[in-house]
Every structure is written in C-alpha cells, then in structure tokens.
Amino acid sequence: MICILLVIPTNVQAQMFSIGDTEERTVRPPGLYSMIGISLDFAEFSFEGSGLSDRDRLDFTDNVLNFKFEVPGLDINIGLGGSVTGMSDNSYVNLRGLLYNNFNIKRSSSFRIGIPLQISTDFTRVNSDFTDFEFEQTSFSIGSGISSALRLNDRLQITGRFTPNVGFSASRGAFFGGTLYSMQGILRFVIDDFFGNNGLAIGYDFDFRDYDVDDDRFDNRYIGHGITIGYIF
Numbered sequence: 001m002i003c004i005l006l007v008i009p010t011n012v013q014a015q016m017f018s019i020g021d022t023e024e025r026t027v028r029p030p031g032l033y034s035m036i037g038i039s040l041d042f043a044e045f046s047f048e049g050s051g052l053s054d055r056d057r058l059d060f061t062d063n064v065l066n067f068k069f070e071v072p073g074l075d076i077n078i079g080l081g082g083s084v085t086g087m088s089d090n091s092y093v094n095l096r097g098l099l100y101n102n103f104n105i106k107r108s109s110s111f112r113i114g115i116p117l118q119i120s121t122d123f124t125r126v127n128s129d130f131t132d133f134e135f136e137q138t139s140f141s142i143g144s145g146i147s148s149a150l151r152l153n154d155r156l157q158i159t160g161r162f163t164p165n166v167g168f169s170a171s172r173g174a175f176f177g178g179t180l181y182s183m184q185g186i187l188r189f190v191i192d193d194f195f196g197n198n199g200l201a202i203g204y205d206f207d208f209r210d211y212d213v214d215d216d217r218f219d220n221r222y223i224g225h226g227i228t229i230g231y232i233f
Contacts, residue, residue: 028192028199030112031102031149031159034071035188035201037230041066043081045092045126048210049219056133058126058220060090066205066226074099089130095123098184100163102147110151117144118163122180124209124222135220137211139180141167159188162206169211171218178213190232199232 041064047057064081074097081092100118107114120141127134143165151157162185170177185206194200205226213219 027151027154028157030110030151030157031147032072033190033199033201033232035068035230035232037068037070037201037228039066039068039203039205039226039228040064040085041079041205041207041224041226043092043207043222043224045090045220045222047219048221049213049216051215051217052133056131056217058090058128058131058133058135060087060092060126062087062090062092064092064094064224064226066228068228068230070230073101090126090128093123093125097121111149113146113148115144116147116161116163118142118165120165120167122182122209126220133217135218136172137169137180137213137218138172139167139169141165141180141182143182155192157190157192159186159190161186169213171213171215178211178215178218181210181212183208186228188228188230192232195231201228201230201232203228203230 043064044061046059062081063085064079065085067078069076077096079092079094081087098118098120100116102114102116104112104114122139122141125134125136143163145163147161149157149159165182167180168177169180186203188201188203190199190201192199205228207222207224209222211218211220
C-alpha cells in the first residue's frame with residue numbers, strides 16, 4: 001500500500017510536466033516567407049507603334065492567369081491567357097524570373113524597409129486567330145526601388161515592393177532589338193498559421209511593361225492589375 005502511494009504522485013507529476021513542455025512557435029521575421037500562389041490579372045495589351053494594319057494589331061483587354069513561386073530573393077511568374085481565361089481571339093504567354101537582394105535601411109524584429117536591387121529576364125508572346133503576325137520578345141532588365149515589411153502581431157504582417165526597371169528587348173530570329181521599360185509592384189497581407197504551421201497570403205500585383213523596339217510594329221504596352229492568393233510555407 002505504501003508503494004502504491006509513492007508511485008501515484010510520481011506519475012501525475014511527470015504527466016503534468018509533459019503537457020506544459022510544449023514547443024514554442026517560431027515567429028516568422030517580417031518579409032521572410034515563401035509562397036506558391038495564383039493571381040487573376042485584369043490586363044490590357046495595347047499597340048503603341050506604327051506600320052500595322054488593324055487586322056494585324058494584337059490589342060486585348062482580358063483576364064490573364066498567373067502562377068507564382070516566391071522565395072526570399074527569387075520570384076518566378078508564369079502568365080497565361082486564352083479561351084480558359086475569357087480571351088476569344090488572342091492568346092498570351094509570359095515567363096519571368098527575377099533575382100533580387102534587399103539592402104536594409106532600417107530593420108527590427110517587427111519592421112523592415114530597404115532598397116531592392118534586382119535583375120530579371122522576361123519572355124512574352126501574343127498572337128491572334130486573325131493574323132499570322134505575332135508579338136514575341138525576350139528581355140533582360142535591371143532595376144531598383146523600395147521594399148518594406150511590417151509585422152502587426154505574431155500572426156499578421158504586411159509586405160510590399162515597388163521597382164521600376166529598364167532593359168534590352170529582342171525579337172526572335174531578328175537582327176533588331178529595343179528597350180523595355182517596366183514597373184512591378186506587389187502588396188501582400190500574410191496570415192501565419194492559417195493552415196496549421198503554414199500561412200495564407202492575400203495581395204495585389206501591378207505589372208507594367210512598355211516595349212520600345214527598333215521595328216515600330218512591335219511597340220506595345222502591357223498593364224495588369226492582379227488579385228493574388230497564396231500558400232505560405
């Protein structure tokens with residue numbers, strides 16, 4: 001009987017200790033997250049040059065679907081437009097890879113503001129069912145701007161980045177090129193621990209590209225405003 005009384009308190013004490021010894025959750029630093037996401041862009045592609053008939057122009061105002069992969073220092077975007085996204089006559093493809101490094105101006109446990117230096121490569125193709133003429137450009141750009149991140153509490157943060165860029169754009173199989181002026185902007189509202197230990201991102205994307213090519217038939221402008229939803233890991 002004495003042995004039983006000695007054993008019972010020992011077991012209870014051990015059980016209570018194991019319950020209290022839970023693993024502490026690591027708070028994600030502001031702006032440092034990885035995301036797989038998708039966005040729907042309300043996009044406009046407009047001809048800005050000369051030398052094309054109305055039949056050969058590739059203008060459209062339609063929806064574009066973007067698949068996104070973002071980790072600190074790297075963004076990859078695949079944009080697609082066609083009958084699935086509501087385009088009746090045109091098709092659109094954009095592939096973009098972006099490398100960047102943030103030089104922090106101010107940094108703390110809950111706030112960061114910095115200057116991103118970035119390089120990017122971009123491939124864009126647009127064609128139409130009504131003409132054999134197509135727009136196809138490959139570009140290389142560099143840019144810089146401003147980035148920031150603010151942690152509101154242990155689970156919520158807001159991040160943003162805006163970068164103007166300038167680069168060289170070339171047509172496939174042609175001995176001419178031109179200049180690409182572009183601006184990209186992102187805004188993310190991140191909710192940590194939304195899916196267990198992983199999070200949810202809801203945001204806005206801005207994409208502006210102005211192609212000024214030696215052959216004026218390829219002078220076009222793209223403007224996209226996108227609503228993004230993503231899985232944070």
